Amino acid sequence: MNIVVLIKQVPDTWSERRLGGSDHTLDRDSADAVLDEINERAVEEALKIKESGEGEVTVITMGPERATEAIRKALSMGADKAVHLSDPGLHGSCVVQTARALAAVIGTLGDVDLILAGNEATDGTVGAVPAMVAEVLGLPELTHARKLTVEGRTVTVERETDEAVTVLQADLPAVVSVHEKINDPRYPSFKGIMAAKKKPVTKLSLGELGLAPGEVGLAGATSTVIESTPRPPRAAGQVVTDDGDGAAKLAEYLIGQKLI
Amino acid sequence: MAEILVLVEHTDGEVKKVTGELLTAAARLGAPSAVVVGPPGTAGKLRDVLAAHGAAKVYVAESDEVDTYLTAPAVGVLASLVDSVRPAAVLIAASPDGKEIAGKLAVRTGSGLLSEVVDLAADGTATHSVFGGSYLAKSRATTPVAVITVRPGAIDAAPTPGAAAEESVQVPAMDRARTAKIVERRSIEGGDRPELTEASVVVSGGRGVGSAENFAVVEKLADALGAAVGASRAAVDSGYYPHQFQVGQTGKTVSPQLYVALGISGAIQHRAGMQTSRTIIAVNKDSEAPIFEIADFGVVGDLFTIAPKLTEEVTKRKG
Ligand SMILES: Cc1cc2nc3c(=O)[nH]c(=O)nc-3n(C[C@H](O)[C@H](O)[C@H](O)COP(=O)(O)OP(=O)(O)OC[C@H]3O[C@@H](n4cnc5c(N)ncnc54)[C@H](O)[C@@H]3O)c2cc1C
Ligand SMILES: Nc1ncnc2c1ncn2[C@@H]1O[C@H](COP(=O)(O)O)[C@@H](O)[C@H]1O
Numbered sequence: 001m002n003i004v005v006l007i008k009q010v011p012d013t014w015s016e017r018r019l020g021g022s023d024h025t026l027d028r029d030s031a032d033a034v035l036d037e038i039n040e041r042a043v044e045e046a047l048k049i050k051e052s053g054e055g056e057v058t059v060i061t062m063g064p065e066r067a068t069e070a071i072r073k074a075l076s077m078g079a080d081k082a083v084h085l086s087d088p089g090l091h092g093s094c095v096v097q098t099a100r101a102l103a104a105v106i107g108t109l110g111d112v113d114l115i116l117a118g119n120e121a122t123d124g125t126v127g128a129v130p131a132m133v134a135e136v137l138g139l140p141e142l143t144h145a146r147k148l149t150v151e152g153r154t155v156t157v158e159r160e161t162d163e164a165v166t167v168l169q170a171d172l173p174a175v176v177s178v179h180e181k182i183n184d185p186r187y188p189s190f191k192g193i194m195a196a197k198k199k200p201v202t203k204l205s206l207g208e209l210g211l212a213p214g215e216v217g218l219a220g221a222t223s224t225v226i227e228s229t230p231r232p233p234r235a236a237g238q239v240v241t242d243d244g245d246g247a248a249k250l251a252e253y254l255i256g257q258k259l260i
Numbered sequence: 261m262a263e264i265l266v267l268v269e270h271t272d273g274e275v276k277k278v279t280g281e282l283l284t285a286a287a288r289l290g291a292p293s294a295v296v297v298g299p300p301g302t303a304g305k306l307r308d309v310l311a312a313h314g315a316a317k318v319y320v321a322e323s324d325e326v327d328t329y330l331t332a333p334a335v336g337v338l339a340s341l342v343d344s345v346r347p348a349a350v351l352i353a354a355s356p357d358g359k360e361i362a363g364k365l366a367v368r369t370g371s372g373l374l375s376e377v378v379d380l381a382a383d384g385t386a387t388h389s390v391f392g393g394s395y396l397a398k399s400r401a402t403t404p405v406a407v408i409t410v411r412p413g414a415i416d417a418a419p420t421p422g423a424a425a426e427e428s429v430q431v432p433a434m435d436r437a438r439t440a441k442i443v444e445r446r447s448i449e450g451g452d453r454p455e456l457t458e459a460s461v462v463v464s465g466g467r468g469v470g471s472a473e474n475f476a477v478v479e480k481l482a483d484a485l486g487a488a489v490g491a492s493r494a495a496v497d498s499g500y501y502p503h504q505f506q507v508g509q510t511g512k513t514v515s516p517q518l519y520v521a522l523g524i525s526g527a528i529q530h531r532a533g534m535q536t537s538r539t540i541i542a543v544n545k546d547s548e549a550p551i552f553e554i555a556d557f558g559v560v561g562d563l564f565t566i567a568p569k570l571t572e573e574v575t576k577r578k579g
């Protein structure tokens with residue numbers, strides 16, 4: 001089984017995240033960068049499938065040079081190899097271009113059976129790239145999986161959203177995005193961290209991928225950010241300590257604000 | 261005036277609230293056309309509500325196959341309408357399904373995707389709330405058609421009558437090799453409380469609530485206030501409350517008039533889902549809890565003594 005996992009490096013949600021520059025793209029230097037937690041879960045799921053039979057797990061990322069750290073994390077968890085699409089020409093790509101570029105990278109890998117991804121990235125929260133990649137590749141997508149099983153050439157997913165749990169089925173090859181309830185990702189072991197250093201990471205530029213400038217990047221983007229402003233932070237209000245009258249004071253406040 | 265397509269969200273023969281919001285937003289850009297995709301007989305039940313919310317046209321795409329597939333029928337219908345109608349924009353709710361329909365439609369039609377918009381101007385400029393509300397960003401599509409997902413609850417619906425002239429359109433045949441099939445569907449009961457993203461009051465419980473049984477304390481206060489119930493990820497992970505009620509970075513984003521946090525520390529990822537609420541109230545026994553940094557009114561104390569008393573006060577006031 002040839003499994004691909006789409007991983008993304010994102011600003012750590014624990015740090016203060018900023019938009020910057022004249023093009024209002026992510027200020028990548030302002031926050032710590034980490035492998036998005038949902039992608040750790042996608043890697044975990046890939047490893048579980050590999051361990052229950054046989055197969056190879058390739059992680060793919062499109063992102064700046066620095067994203068090698070995220071790749072190392074995935075490799076130290078146990079993924080076998082990586083492809084890193086990195087090129088200055090990618091800067092400012094829109095989400096449609098991102099999906100096309102990721103699909104092109106997948107296309108360089110030969111016969112792929114299963115493509116795993118997170119259901120939504122914590123930075124852009126688009127929640128659509130896996131379905132968009134599937135659209136480009138002409139493959140079925142089974143998204144928001146809280147449970148995934150592969151039997152023979154059939155993939156079955158329990159998809160969880162607010163309204164329903166839906167059981168979806170398709171034939172491989174297929175794209176599956178995972179929900180945060182699917183598993184708890186493993187921590188890389190010392191052995192895994194050491195092994196990761198020797199695992200192959202293929203760097204691809206746009207030229208090597210055969211994508212023309214304009215197919216990706218700010219200039220040919222189908223959407224652009226024209227303005228960004230930080231929202232003023234909330235100020236702390238009044239804090240009282242409960243001496244038996246805490247609830248009464250709270251009620252008073254709510255009445256004062258006409259909230260009850 | 262250019263047509264603006266609005267994909268209608270509906271369940272059990274009823275139009276969902278967000279659709280009214282989308283029709284209102286669409287009217288700012290052009291002539292709103294509602295697009296109904298469903299099994300035969302769906303549109304008839306929805307038409308009056310769509311007319312009341314200003315739909316000039318209602319495209320009716322009905323087929324028995326629709327319930328067998330998740331998003332593909334809607335993508336197919338919208339793509340063929342984009343081709344024939346040449347709308348200036350397609351508006352879709354930023355729900356999990358809506359986001360995927362929009363993404364696929366943007367790829368198929370080569371259109372710009374503007375995601376999770378919280379406001380929309382007449383010239384097509386979209387406003388986004390970025391990084392849990394820390395930034396407001398504005399964007400535009402550079403393509404003839406913009407595909408836009410709009411966050412539920414962000415734009416107030418302003419009902420205004422429309423002609424709602426019906427026109428039937430075909431649901432394109434599904435390519436089964438490219439489309440996952442629904443083999444089973446279990447609805448999650450919403451219950452009688454308001455929907456989390458629509459509620460004007462939200463009462464949330466965190467790990468401090470301590471158990472699933474204890475969540476009754478949170479629910480009672482919520483019911484007294486006519487509120488929706490929310491939960492922190494720690495509460496969800498501990499099995500106190502179901503995932504669909506999670507508020508935060510990887511849960512729901514809510515922006516109610518009043519948000520009440522009970523036994524929630526206020527981690528940055530929780531704040532990302534609620535810090536744009538109008539008024540924030542917190543009860544926590546730790547005076548150092550970061551939730552107090554953003555609360556308009558905080559009480560340092562035990563939620564198990566304060567919440568029931570507050571419930572009583574609220575109930576008394578209602579008479
Ligand atoms: C990628 C990522 C995404 C995340 N997404 C989310 C998300 O969507 N939503 C989310 O909530 N979190 C999210 N988190 C987790 C977040 O970091 C915190 O772990 C979580 O919010 C903590 O929940 P909590 O405040 O209920 O628990 P805790 O931090 O354990 O706080 C419990 C609080 O209860 C108080 N308390 C205890 N007993 C009482 C009592 N009797 N009376 C009053 N107060 C009491 C304590 O003083 C404490 O402050 C995410 C984390 C990551 C890394
Ligand atoms: N630049 C990228 N490189 C690799 N994978 C990505 C990239 N962007 C998005 N993805 C994948 O798509 C998922 C959902 O992201 P999104 O649709 O952007 O919210 C992520 O969790 C990743 O698995």
